[in-house]
Amino acid sequence: MADSSAKKAPKLPIPGRRNILITSALPYVNNVPHLGNIIGCVLSADVFARYCRLRGYNTIYMCGTDEYGTATETKAMEEKCSPKEICDKYHAIHRDVYEWFDISFDKFGRTSAPQQTEVCQAIFHKLLDNKWLSENTMQQLYCDTCQRFLADRLVEGTCPTLDCNYDSARGDQCEKCGKLLNPTELKDPKCKVCHSTPRIRDTDHLFLELPLLREKLEEYINTMSVAGSWSQNAIQATNAWLKEGLRPRCITRDLKWGVPVPHEKYKDKVFYVWFDAPIGYISITACYTPEWEQWWKNPDNVELYQFMGKDNVPFHTVMFPSTLLGTGERWTMMKTISVTEYLNYESVDEGDRSEMKKVGVFVASSATLATASPDPYASNSPSKKVRFSLSLPPRSGSSRQARLIPLGSGGPCAGQLADQYIPPVPGGKFSKSKGIGVFGNDAKDTKIPTEVWRYYLLTNRPEHAEAMSDGLWHYMASKVGKTLNRAGYGSIIPDASNPQSQQLTKYLGEKVGKLVDQYMDAMEKVKLKQGLKIAMSISSEGNAYLQESQFWKLYKEDPSSCAIVMKTSAGIVYLLACLLEPFMPSFSVEVLRQLNLPLEANLSFCDENGETDKAKRPWDFLPPGHHIGKPEPLFKELKDEDVESFRMRFAGSQAERIVKAETDANKVAEQLKATKITGNAKKQQNKPSGNTKAKTAETEISVSKLDVRVGLIKKVQKHPDADSLYVEEIDVGEESPRTVVSGLVKYIPLEEMQNRKVCVLCNLKPVTMRGIKSHAMVLAASNDDHTKVELVDPPSSAAVGERVTFPGYSGEPDGILSAKSKVWEKVQVDLQSNSELVACYKDVPFTTSVGVCKVSSIANGAIR
Secondary structure (H helix, E strand, O other): OOEHHHOOOOOOOOOOOOEEEEEEOOOEOOOOOEHHHHHHHHHHHHHHHHHHHHOOOEEEEEEEEEOOOHHHHHHHHHHOOOHHHHHHHHHHHHHHHHHHOOOOEOEEEEOOOHHHHHHHHHHHHHHHHOOOEEEEEEEEEEEOOOOEEOOHHHEEEEOOOOOOOOOOEEOOEOOOOOOEOOHHHOEEEEEOOOOOOOEEEEEEEEEEOHHHHHHHHHHHHHHHHHHOOOOHHHHHHHHHHHHHOOOOEEOEEOOOOOOEOOOHHHOOOEEOHHHHOOHHHHHHHHHHOOOOHHHHOOOOOEEEEEEEEHHHHHHHHHHHHHHHHHHOOOOOOEEEEEEEOOOEEOOOOHHHHHHHHOOEEEOOHHHOOEOOOOOOOHHHOOOOOOOEEOOEOOOOOOOOOOOOEEOOOOOOOOOOOOOOOOOOOOOEEOEOOOOEOOEHHHHHHOOOOHHHHHHHHHHOOOOOOOOOOOOOOOOOOEEEEOOOOOOOOOOEOOOOOOHHHOHHHHHHHHHHHHHHHHHHHHHHOOOHHHHHHHHHHHHHHHHHHHHHHOHHHHHHHOHHHHHHHHHHHHHHHHHHHHHHOOOOHHHHHHHHHHOOOOOOOOOOOOOOOOOOHHHHOHHHOOOOOOEOOOOOOOOOOOOHHHHHHHHHHOOOOHHHHHHHHHHHHHHHHHHHHHHHHHHHHHHHHOOOOOOHHHHHHHHHOOHHHOOEEEEEEEEEEEOOOOOOOEEEEEEOOOOOOEEEEEOOOOOOOHHHHOOOEEEEEOOOOOEEEOOEEEOOEEOEEEOOOOOOEEEOEOOOOOOOOOEOEEOOEOOOOOOOOOOOOOHHHHHHOOEEEOOOOEEEEOOEEOEEOOEEOEOOOOOOOEEO
């Protein structure tokens, strides 16, 4: 869940324990969060928070939406509503996106909460009493057309920095070179509201005297940057500010939407967003627990870790610490800052893609217990090192043969992750304000599982300089591939005596133990990408161990040694579930389920004292006699045509995508218009004749006889007696859901069927399929050779139970389609997806009140 505070009592620091307070930069509510926001702030912080919990540290993770300031007022003007309505709308969107990404906040709050005003004004009074604030008259841009002073983000112009000259620099900061600006410094400034040229006027404001706080600030920086191992990019950004010389910083703005300044002279102003926004970390904690001071005024017992993008660094290393130091109180100051570079929106060339396609890393085939005969695929290329999946031999009396399935061999490995990847799209730096990038809702709409997105973003986490070896959206190789098949003889973990007597197993334990130490060292230093890489290298060690052990020979020649290999391999799978949980929590949950371990159990590779010696004994993780669960595929293949579809779908900015969507909608409208004209023409031409029977037959086979509705799959599971069938419970707008049996198992993963809207044919005669009666049919499109099948998707906002219509064809559906007249068979031949992926009868779209129904990528496919 995105916010676990609703389920559990608030945590407070515990004496004698490591108490970790984690924050991520508060995302602004001027748009849907994009992937750069997610990896730079919330996802990185989530990984570290999960790691800390895995180690048994007393940890809370605080975040929320930053809701005050110019950007909110600007967005409200654009959408013709109030700032509060904008905040309510986008806070909910952010919350839902983060929940989908499995972000484990302890509290996801809002800076518009009353606690923000209370804490912010209290800090202000302390600064005022301690004489760290000054008054000054400053020149500010004033728009005569709008009749208002223009705050920073209501102005855009050309950056004045030498060799930059970026022509879309904001009034507070240039996004290109990162320099902080005053609006009056911009060349050729323009009002963002009316685009007229503003003029300069005098206005009085309050300033935080950073020069007077410099000595306290530098003492803090010099101490904590060493103790907290600040990253080089954080140190460089901070030193650049100090080297340039600290100046008094204005903390008030001529706005209405914000925390009011509690001062008579400035009562019509609000606090500058970068004064009050970092205070949001504190106020959100105050929303989490009234005893928030135990976290924020407890520097001896609490360690503060903060995550952000590089453009936010000075505000967290200079402005926010100066604000807290100026109060004279003992605040919990930031110990470690984790900074990401910009996430770029770029492509990868075909050579890189081809090379990446070869990569495959074994995750959990080591948990599989199966039989043993040489793999016929492997024998075709004896000189190659083969990555494989396996299943262990049954107990005795079975004639089944085991197989090693090479990755990408095309062999019958039901669960291998074959070529799962994310496509490249050209673009540039992600920008939420400019609508550039792949956004959180876009990721969700791809139906690519959450754990794949998390894994890909984290492997490409831009921790250092901006160059990225892999472009965003480029090929996601099968890193977490190979499934759990069956573990144990007959799915039972075997007993294994004296495993360390087997040299290969002893060596594996030592190697894995060292890698776990390296993993912890990387994670403690918040080197998340390195930690993930080390965890994945353990999967490679497990793969090599299995190959080198030649377990298929051991099973026949040395059963006791084979048992050691199998028990150790199953332990490696559990260990990987632990190590990968911070990165891909839903993956770890699925591994636990397939290992038949309780999902509520706490994953841990440490003992009760936090020691990791047991990682050197992977054979001890799972007890002998443990029966593992039913193996199922972990990932599905993403084909080239899917990639191209995503490439086209997410190309350009949000504005450009809207234009494209409107163009597509106009095409459909023209198509519908043409359809109506054709239908009228037919009516005029078809004058009454004596051929009454022919006319009746034509009426009987009209598509209007079909009762096609928008349905919602409420529950889905595999048919207990048929491997190729799903059994679904589908809400079609009736009192109770209908039971539907569909032959979609080999084409559509179970997780993609859950809670999905579909088009359902509701008036076929019920038919019993392997003992279960099916009361409807889910409509899907297939390609020519029926190797690919996709569901027909109604618009996401279509109402459940709404009838799907075909403009130009009127009439009520039959109660039950006549089998004798073969209505369905005759209509079905004209159901297809067109070249624009719209589901059609002849050339007429499947239509709902909110739009047409489509398929994902199959053009000109048959629908049945």
